[in-house]
Amino acid sequence: MKILVGVKRVIDYNVKVRVKADQSNVDLTNVKMAMNPFCEIAVEEAVRLKEAGVASEVIVMSVGTTQSQEQLRNAMALGADRAILVETESDVEPLNVAKAFAAVVEKEQPGLVILGKQSIDSDNNQMGQMLAALTKRPQGTFASKLLIDGGKALVTREIDGGLRTIALTLPAIVTTDLRLNEPRYAKLPDIMKAKRKLLETLPLADLGVTSKAHCRIDKVEAPATRSAGIKVASVDELISKLKDEAKVI
Amino acid sequence: MTTLLIAEHNSSVLSSSTLSALTAAQAIGNEIHVLVAGKNIESVANAAARLSGVTKVLCANADAYEYVLAEPMGDLVVHLAASYSHIVAPSNSESKDFMPRVAALLDVGQVSDICAVLSADQFKRPIYAGNAIATVTVLDDKKVITVRASSFDKSTQQNDQACVVEAVDFIADSNLSSWQSDDITESARPDLASASRIVSGGRGVGSGDNFALVEALADKLGAAVGASRAAVDAGFVSNDLQVGQTGKIVAPDLYMAFGISGAIQHLAGMKDSKVIVAVNKDEDAPIFQVADYGLVGDLFDVLPEMTSKL
Numbered sequence: 001m002k003i004l005v006g007v008k009r010v011i012d013y014n015v016k017v018r019v020k021a022d023q024s025n026v027d028l029t030n031v032k033m034a035m036n037p038f039c040e041i042a043v044e045e046a047v048r049l050k051e052a053g054v055a056s057e058v059i060v061m062s063v064g065t066t067q068s069q070e071q072l073r074n075a076m077a078l079g080a081d082r083a084i085l086v087e088t089e090s091d092v093e094p095l096n097v098a099k100a101f102a103a104v105v106e107k108e109q110p111g112l113v114i115l116g117k118q119s120i121d122s123d124n125n126q127m128g129q130m131l132a133a134l135t136k137r138p139q140g141t142f143a144s145k146l147l148i149d150g151g152k153a154l155v156t157r158e159i160d161g162g163l164r165t166i167a168l169t170l171p172a173i174v175t176t177d178l179r180l181n182e183p184r185y186a187k188l189p190d191i192m193k194a195k196r197k198l199l200e201t202l203p204l205a206d207l208g209v210t211s212k213a214h215c216r217i218d219k220v221e222a223p224a225t226r227s228a229g230i231k232v233a234s235v236d237e238l239i240s241k242l243k244d245e246a247k248v249i
Numbered sequence: 250m251t252t253l254l255i256a257e258h259n260s261s262v263l264s265s266s267t268l269s270a271l272t273a274a275q276a277i278g279n280e281i282h283v284l285v286a287g288k289n290i291e292s293v294a295n296a297a298a299r300l301s302g303v304t305k306v307l308c309a310n311a312d313a314y315e316y317v318l319a320e321p322m323g324d325l326v327v328h329l330a331a332s333y334s335h336i337v338a339p340s341n342s343e344s345k346d347f348m349p350r351v352a353a354l355l356d357v358g359q360v361s362d363i364c365a366v367l368s369a370d371q372f373k374r375p376i377y378a379g380n381a382i383a384t385v386t387v388l389d390d391k392k393v394i395t396v397r398a399s400s401f402d403k404s405t406q407q408n409d410q411a412c413v414v415e416a417v418d419f420i421a422d423s424n425l426s427s428w429q430s431d432d433i434t435e436s437a438r439p440d441l442a443s444a445s446r447i448v449s450g451g452r453g454v455g456s457g458d459n460f461a462l463v464e465a466l467a468d469k470l471g472a473a474v475g476a477s478r479a480a481v482d483a484g485f486v487s488n489d490l491q492v493g494q495t496g497k498i499v500a501p502d503l504y505m506a507f508g509i510s511g512a513i514q515h516l517a518g519m520k521d522s523k524v525i526v527a528v529n530k531d532e533d534a535p536i537f538q539v540a541d542y543g544l545v546g547d548l549f550d551v552l553p554e555m556t557s558k559l
Contacts, residue, residue: 016513017377026381038495094349095358118495120514123376124361129319129349138425139319141346144488154429158488159342160442160497163432166318169425178478178495179488214358218371219384226520229541235554238526238544246524246541248446248503249470249559 001111001148001170003046003055006101006128007075008036009068010121019222026220035071038116040078041176044183045146046114047079054148055112057081061104063097064088069199076194077186083199086207091122096204096211098130103207105135110171112153117142117175128175138168144179250369252279252335254303255286255326257343258293265443266339266398268300268405273396274337275302275404276366282307282333284417286325288315294414301406309417316428317343321421323350328419330355330391335369340395340498341442348395357389362498364400378494378517398442399500399521434487436474438464441490444473446503449492449519452479453508453529453548460485462552463507469559475499475519477509493518507548511536528552 011017012032020027035043049055060075061084062068072083086100105113118125132139140146140155144163147154153168158177168174186194204211232238242249254274257264274281281302285294286309294308307329313321326347330336336351338344340362352359365373370387372394387394441447448467454460460474467474475497476490492499494517504522509515511527511534519525520539527540528551537543544551 011377013514017380019381026377093358095353095356098353120494121377123378123494124359125345126349126352126359126361129346130353132319133323133350133353136425138423139346139350140426141319142342157342160489161431162434162487162489164316165429165431166316167427167429172425177488179482214387214389215360216386216388217383218386220376221382221384223375223379223382226525226539228538229525229543231537231543231545233544235544235551235558238542239555239558241542242503242524242526246503248524 001055002057002059002108003049004105004108004110004113005042005046005058005060005075005080006115007039007043007060007062007071008116008119009033009062009064009071010036010119013037013120019220023219023221025217033067035074036116036119038118038176040183041178041180042114042116043075043078043080044181045176048181049148050079059084059108059110061086061101063092063100063204065090072199073194074186076197077191078184082197085199085201086204087201088204092211093214094124094126095130095214096209098127098134099209100204100207101131102134103209105131112171113173115173115175117177128173132173135173137171137173139173140166140168141175142177143174144177146174146180250279250334251332252277252281252337253284253329253333254281255284255336255338255344256293256297257339257341258285258287258290260287260290261292263293263296264339265403266341268403269398269401270337270339270396271300271302271404272401273363273366277335277369279335279369280304284309284326284329286314286322287317288312295411298411298414299407301404301408304412306412306414307417308414309419311420313421313423317347318423318426318428319346319350320423320425322347323354324421324423325417325419326351327354329417334390335392335394337394337396339398344395348393352393355391355393357391357393358387359393359395360385360387361395362397363394364397378513379520380513397498399498434489438467439471439473441473441475442497442499445501446470446472447475447499447501448472448505448507449475449477449509450480450485450507451477451509452483454480454485457485462549466552466556469556477515506536507552509536510534511539
């Protein structure tokens, strides 16, 4: 079984983003970029399935600028076999990304697609579900446990009230939550090896997908800031402040 | 122009986030219909029919919708979509699952987690863990929207006269996925997403057993218990207690953080709380930068002292 994994280049999760002075967008000049943390978990899960003999090949794919090659090489250093970069000039909306993935799913026929549940830049949480709808495959979102058993995938999902396990008929789409696994670090020899692995680059149009605008960003502002309050010296002072000043207890 | 609001419920009552999403739907300005889908949901549908501003309730009562699985739910909403300009749901683990399917099947985009309605096609939504707020205009004719409940007041006004409740007989046929089991956390405490007071613990609490100290204060205050990602990852508490960018987004009147350093991702989930209290051993912890009241100290001293003095 082939596994297709999505990888997105995003701002490093430790970096606090700033808004541009003209409010046109956030400022990503000279900001550290990295693989989206949920995508790292997706790569790790696919590699583990290959190591367990469940998967035969792990293909990583990104839709983004040419710099996304860095994250794809990184994914191959973690154990993916080859990579596909659908190269675009700028950010692509989730539905257009889903259409690009659907075209590759049609061509590669993976038994499983594993994606991060959400990218930490646009915070949309849409692409995997959209891909499932477009390819008419079942979906298991927010997975904290994944078991492949014959022609089924058993997915334990993190839901608002706790955990829910569902069974999906393969082929299927799974999106990762934080507790699915702990991604490994790439070892130096693997980083070197990854440089020789196949990375195919193609434009969106080659997949027969036309990027359509569904949403226009008019303005990006900094949120209302919260200023630090005061330090209290004791529990008694804290209780009296909460009772008499804030009046919340 | 009519808006379809998809209700969240537990088969007996509407969730409070549905009432917040109703406020957002009212701000959009259209006539509002509410879809209640599930099994044995007549009482929920009848309650929805009394909500102010709602002119029709659609009741899809069938086995297929019992667990709100994404595939049948998506098909159901798409089946109804022709009559609506806006399809709106409160943002939760169910709507996050099925709404993007609805959007893709209708070949339109989705606007996730709106925090303000500027007009019928212009909204604000947080991006980058809430460190930036984007104003976006939806270009599609049909608008698929999820609503961040903590950004809108609950619409609790009731009409004396209930509006019409119409049964939907469409049964989505999906054999692609099936429900197997649930492991739902049972708690007598208030629901985290809608609680007016929350006591949260982080890595500093040290163990699952030590969380009893957090719970004791929460119970004294009638508060919900929350946690940081670090505490959930370490297995101190279950995942449904996680507050943060990808966990629950909360905005209670009082949020008390014990042993939580204040990573960007945690702040994203709680910084809209009215009053924030932080207790941490490390006086440089970033959580103090957003706290109204900070106490530098050992939570193992502060928690029992506070619980006993309240």
